[in-house]
Amino acid sequence: MFVAADGPRPAASHPADGAACAEVRELLGSLPWSCHLHTRFLESNRGCALAVSSAISWFFEHVESGVILEDDCVPSASFLPFCADLLDRFDGDPRVMSILGTRCAPPAPDDAPSYSFSRHFNVWGWASWRRAWQHYRLNITGWRGSPELASGRFAGLSPRSSSYWARRFDGVSSQSPPGTWDHQWSMAHLLQGGLCALPARNLVSNIGTDDAATHFARPSPWCCRTVGELTLPLKHAPSLDIDAASDHHYETWACNHRPWPLRKAWQFINRWQLG
Numbered sequence: 001m002f003v004a005a006d007g008p009r010p011a012a013s014h015p016a017d018g019a020a021c022a023e024v025r026e027l028l029g030s031l032p033w034s035c036h037l038h039t040r041f042l043e044s045n046r047g048c049a050l051a052v053s054s055a056i057s058w059f060f061e062h063v064e065s066g067v068i069l070e071d072d073c074v075p076s077a078s079f080l081p082f083c084a085d086l087l088d089r090f091d092g093d094p095r096v097m098s099i100l101g102t103r104c105a106p107p108a109p110d111d112a113p114s115y116s117f118s119r120h121f122n123v124w125g126w127a128s129w130r131r132a133w134q135h136y137r138l139n140i141t142g143w144r145g146s147p148e149l150a151s152g153r154f155a156g157l158s159p160r161s162s163s164y165w166a167r168r169f170d171g172v173s174s175q176s177p178p179g180t181w182d183h184q185w186s187m188a189h190l191l192q193g194g195l196c197a198l199p200a201r202n203l204v205s206n207i208g209t210d211d212a213a214t215h216f217a218r219p220s221p222w223c224c225r226t227v228g229e230l231t232l233p234l235k236h237a238p239s240l241d242i243d244a245a246s247d248h249h250y251e252t253w254a255c256n257h258r259p260w261p262l263r264k265a266w267q268f269i270n271r272w273q274l275g
Helices: 017-028 047-062 079-089 159-173 182-192 244-254 260-271
Strands: 002-005 038-041 065-068 073-075 096-100 115-118 126-129 195-199 204-206
Touching: 002 017, 002 047, 017 038, 038 047, 047 065, 065 079, 079 096, 079 126, 096 182, 115 244, 159 182
Parallel strands: 002 038, 096 195
Antiparallel strands: 065 126, 073 204, 096 126, 115 195
């Protein structure tokens, strides 16, 4: 087990951080089960982008593949067996870059395979390989010069979805240092044509929605969602075909890929908690 934790923020602005970080590190140093524990505790705060991305790089320096859970993400019982099975199954297939725990779409029918495939990465509980993470870049300044984007669109995405991700990548590339790490991993998937294995049920719930949350100070319809379980052994997908219906649901409802007036209306509804 590999545990990485960012350091406390400056005491002048966040006086409680030092004690909170110390408490978490003490808990992580005395786990209630037997395992080989590797820790990476930073002395000063580096922020979400550098601290998390460098921790994942540190992780893959030690292992060829593994499962990654950030704080506040609570998995179901079948999440780890699901990841372990697919990490072995697709170990040598470069087309598959991630295994997801979060499903932002309705559950698949009971007789469907245990997973399908998506073009879209989700950060809340996932697994991957060192061979995929080698495509990651934290600094994406100048990303529009990539030869993969000569057509002005990401392969397989609609013009509206391509425009959405282009705006996100422009925002990240204009920050110095970047304010987040996960959009860059989404970019790596899109540029490489990489696929994400998407579970038939949602397997991870993000519970970080209170006043201490980093990103969700107000409720989000995607947080604190009910988790389900997959029947083991898994029923494997017959092909690597994209689950178009699930991707469309994710694009429409999670990413708000709508015409401009509808997109602004949806943002207004969410901002003022009218939904």
